[in-house]
Amino acid sequence: MKTIKDAIIETSKLKVQGNNITHKANIQELLKEAMAIGQDLTTSISKLGSSQGTQNNTTPEATQPTVNTMAAQIVQLSKDMKEMKTLVSNTLESNTKTWAQVVGNENTTGNEGPPNQHRKLRAKRSEQIKEEAAKYSIKLLATNAPNEVKKRLAEMTHKDLIGQLQNAINKQYANNPPKLLPGMTKNDKDTYYRLQCKSPEEVQRLKSMNWGAAYEGLTEHKRKHGFVVHGVLKADLDPSTDNPDKAIEELEVENSSRNLHIVKLSTIKKKNPENPGIITRHHSVIIFTYSATEANECMERGVIIKGRFYSNIEKYAPQLNITQCYNCWGFGHVGAKCRKKQRCNNCGETEHTANECTNTTQCLGCGEGHPAWHRECKKWNEESTRLEQLRTTTLPHFIE
Numbered sequence: 001m002k003t004i005k006d007a008i009i010e011t012s013k014l015k016v017q018g019n020n021i022t023h024k025a026n027i028q029e030l031l032k033e034a035m036a037i038g039q040d041l042t043t044s045i046s047k048l049g050s051s052q053g054t055q056n057n058t059t060p061e062a063t064q065p066t067v068n069t070m071a072a073q074i075v076q077l078s079k080d081m082k083e084m085k086t087l088v089s090n091t092l093e094s095n096t097k098t099w100a101q102v103v104g105n106e107n108t109t110g111n112e113g114p115p116n117q118h119r120k121l122r123a124k125r126s127e128q129i130k131e132e133a134a135k136y137s138i139k140l141l142a143t144n145a146p147n148e149v150k151k152r153l154a155e156m157t158h159k160d161l162i163g164q165l166q167n168a169i170n171k172q173y174a175n176n177p178p179k180l181l182p183g184m185t186k187n188d189k190d191t192y193y194r195l196q197c198k199s200p201e202e203v204q205r206l207k208s209m210n211w212g213a214a215y216e217g218l219t220e221h222k223r224k225h226g227f228v229v230h231g232v233l234k235a236d237l238d239p240s241t242d243n244p245d246k247a248i249e250e251l252e253v254e255n256s257s258r259n260l261h262i263v264k265l266s267t268i269k270k271k272n273p274e275n276p277g278i279i280t281r282h283h284s285v286i287i288f289t290y291s292a293t294e295a296n297e298c299m300e301r302g303v304i305i306k307g308r309f310y311s312n313i314e315k316y317a318p319q320l321n322i323t324q325c326y327n328c329w330g331f332g333h334v335g336a337k338c339r340k341k342q343r344c345n346n347c348g349e350t351e352h353t354a355n356e357c358t359n360t361t362q363c364l365g366c367g368e369g370h371p372a373w374h375r376e377c378k379k380w381n382e383e384s385t386r387l388e389q390l391r392t393t394t395l396p397h398f399i400e
Contacts, residue, residue, distance in 0.1 A: 005035070131399035135200040138220060142191040145217025153215065154188040161186070161193070168214035169206070178202040192221065224263055224288040225295040225398050226316030229303055232285045236306035239265040239285065251287070254304040258297050264288040268321075286316050292398035299397060315398065320391045322383055329364060329372035331383045345372040 012028070142150055153161065162180050170177045178197060185194040197203045211218040237247060248262045268284040287303070289295050295315075302311040327335035327342050341350045346357040348364025354371070364372050365379035374380070 128395065128399070131395070134223065135399075136197055136203060138195045138197065138203055138206055139223075140193045140195065140211055140218055141221045142193070142215070142218050144219065145191070145215060149215050149217055150188075150191055153191075153193075153218075158184050158186055162195070165195070165211075165214050168211070169209060172209060172213065173205070178205045222290050224290060225292050226266075226286050226288045227295050227299050228268065228284050228286050228314050228316050229305070229310050230284045230312040230314075231282050232305060232310065233308070234281060234283055236308065237265075237285055238283075239267055251303075251305065254307075255298070258294060258301060258303070260287075260294050260298060260303075261289055261291065262287055263290055288316075296397045315394070315396060317391075317394055320387050320394060322380070322387060324373065324380075326373075331379070343372075348372065 142153055145153070156164075159182070162182060162184055166180050169180070179202065181196040181198060183196050187193070197206070207220070209220070211220060237251075239247065244265060247265060251265075252260055252262055266286040266288070268286060285305075287298070299313045299315065302309055302313060304310075322331065323334060324331055325333050325335050325338045325340075326345075327338040328340040329343055329345055329348075330338075330340070342353070343350055343364060344352055344354050344357050344359075345364075346354045346361050347359035348362060349357075349359065361369050361371060363370050363374065363377055363379075366377050368377070370376060
């Protein structure tokens with residue numbers, strides 16, 4: 001009886017949410033029933049003991065119903081306790097699991113363990129948070145500012161810089177000027193400053209702000225939204241050789257129903273170390289616009305290029321494509337920004353290039369007998385798998 005009382009007390013202390021609230025209520029009800037059955041059993045046992053002490057006045061037939069009742073109660077109590085144990089286990093298990101364990105066990109398959117599922121959910125949520133946070137911030141650039149202005153900005157504290165910018169905003173917006181929040185990101189090396197506003201509406205109002213009035217050369221960084229059109233004939237559109245202004249004008253006319261306003265055209269440059277001189281008839285073209293709405297509409301409806309309709313379009317997300325450095329042959333960066341020593345892609349040594357190499361071929365990534373750039377490299381496949389998993393969690397569109 002004491003054990004059941006303790007269980008009732010401990011159950012009442014459980015802090016649960018969602019479906020576990022029902023579990024907790026069921027557990028408490030079963031415990032109360034068990035308590036009542038236990039009390040009945042105690043009473044029955046006491047009576048049975050008394051009857052055995054006075055057998056001269058009690059017949060076996062008289063004690064039989066009491067024994068049968070006790071047996072039935074014990075069987076029922078056993079069933080109830082098993083059910084209660086299951087409920088307790090489920091409740092405690094879900095109540096003590098971390099969020100990572102909970103989401104990790106949702107919709108998993110044999111090839112996809114809980115940690116991997118959690119990483120996908122976390123990556124997706126992280127992207128959503130970044131997209132949402134962008135609505136509340138403005139990024140300013142001082143790239144084209146005079147050196148003395150850059151120096152002055154670098155020496156200012158965050159608080160003083162926000163104060164000066166707010167003064168300039170108050171002068172331009174005499175009626176109910178937008179307010180900057182007391183927090184910003186300041187990167188003097190790359191000369192950019194990210195300001196925070198109270199609402200997306202405040203950010204939109206500041207789109208007409210003349211930041212140069214505060215500091216010469218200070219401008220707003222307008223975020224570009226890019227989408228990739230795959231399989232485009234180079235003869236129809238090649239940003240590397242075509243007149244950019246003419247090409248943009250023609251594209252905007254052909255896609256006027258999408259209200260497309262193009263900022264920039266580019267291509268995805270795919271370099272094949274095995275056949276560097278190979279020339280292809282098709283390539284992937286990146287189209288940039290300032291409008292998330294325009295980019296999303298083109299991805300949904302497709303685009304027209306020289307009369308041809310293209311629907312194989314996806315959001316431009318360079319961080320999800322394999323990037324291999326042709327200087328150190330590592331992944332995640334390009335050779336132009338690599339600070340490591342140049343390595344031979346044939347053997348991995350730093351004293352010579354692949355053209356001068358006379359050593360046995362050995363991949364510096366996995367140690368197998370192939371060059372570092374080979375597509376069958378274990379490191380290449382690992383990086384490809386990692387990015388593919390992230391790609392499945394990436395939002396296919398831009399948050400407007």
